[in-house]
Amino acid sequence: MSVRKLAVVVALSCAAAVAGMPAAAADPVAACASARVATALPAQTPLLDWSENVGYDGRGNLWVARIYRNEVQRYDNTGKLTATVPVAFPGAIRLGPDGLLYVVYGDAPSSAVIPGGVVRFDPDAADPRPEVFAAGFAMPNGAAFDAAGNLYVAVTGSGVVKVGRDGVVDQEWTARAAGLGANGIAVRGDTAYLTTNASPLGRVLSFPIDAPERRTVLADLSTGAGIPDFADDLHVDADGVLYVATLSGQLVRIDPASGEVCSVLNTEPMTAVVPVPGRTDELLAGTERGGILRIRLPH
Template sequence: MVVRRLAAVVAFGCAAVAGMAPASAEPVAACAAARVTTALPAATPMLDWSENVGYDRRGNLWVSRLYRNEVQRYDNTGKLTATVPVAFPGAVRLGPDGLLYVVYGDAPSSAIIPGGVVRFDPDAVHPHPEVFAAGFTMPNGAAFDDAGNLYVAATGSGVIRIGRDGAVDRGWTDRAVGAGANGIAVRGDTAYLTTNANPLGRVLSFPIEAPESRTVLADLSTGSGVPDFADDLHVDAEGVVYVTTLSGSLVRIDTRSGGACSVLSTEPLTAVVPVLGRSDELLASTERGSVLRIRL
């Protein structure tokens, strides 16, 4: 997306002007390579840009089609079974109530017409989205915690915590403000966040109850050492974080050792989720629009 590339260039330029460099100037090394196949092909490359992916409780896959302004439902055979209109959709996440929550307004226009989160019944014949929360600038990532709170990472608004009633927790959110927030994942009492402000490609973690206490896990760069744009991410049960990047890398970060390496080098990746029932397989969405199946 032009906007994503422009944001990356601007963020890198700001970091250079400020005299800041990534925590490690070394490019991310390669580690054990993954095997990649196409789970869903792109019908029309780029127009089908897949910004995010997620499952509903019946195991259907939902794909956010950014430029089509809709989220699409696919069954386990890869057949398209439903489309739901959502303006510039971002993260799509299953809520504790069985409803599907989708970020909307993942575009610069949200500075004028704010974005937010819609929700709908994914089992409905014709799902009807309703606004759950609104007022955010370029919301992109989203994740639920064990208590059912929803966390939204918005490039222009920082990290926002939303209660099960749709109300923004202003006190928590004010403490969690962070420029360039992009993707977010939650595991237990810890949140993991990607940011692309100063510097580009930073991956952070912080305790949910102390969002101002952030730890830098990695500053990502390409194979040539140029700072990379960090998009969405997933953290598994072992505390291993997988981050998608603009350069097409899937970066693996071991939060215990602090080591980072690239398991995959391919086309620009936008988000990643685990395959249902598999601990060794992931699905990744792409700018071209295909959804990739990755065997670790």
């Protein structure tokens, strides 16, 4: 568990104790058809190489957020490191509608004092130079664009922040999306999907983009022992099925249409998942150890 996640879990546990809300065992997530996993990129220095998030640019290069190295790294399709960009405590990496890469920064408890935000840069440049796109967020982590080009940032300290294409925060919308524990966010059509780790840990919910206060709980995740699991980042596919990475190493599949919740993989602690370009059956996952996993989903 990282310093970032440990701080969140401890704080939430203390809050629950003060409120007189003991942690309760939950039903374990059921297993379903198993995914296959292999190493796509090994960790050069375990833990120091912690891969907090992963994303692709428009040319199919893979970008990895190395939170403890304070940089994001670019790899070509052979796995060769081709560029590094300095970003303080980087989180989500997302390709914007303008072809630029947007990277959350300040994904650490210190951003409550020195606020984080989002930088952007040209991923095709030989020496990419990040510029601040939006700032003032207390421990931002996840991010997702909608079809109109608005960016939604999951901020642990305040909920979800909506940023327009001009970098200006929509304060009215953001106030309606307030809430502690926000972690990962994904958008499909007019619906947003969010992982939260407030009370309880491991909650996955959805809400209409135009009504962020109308939240529906999709699942409360737990380990095989029935202990609440930490839900990290997530991906929603073209069919509306979610894949959630967890601290215990589960990859949880959630089908909002049918209500089915099951684990397709149990491996090392994962941080984020991203689809492989041109493939509907493959994901890449970041890990706390630092390696990148290639996951072949069951048919």
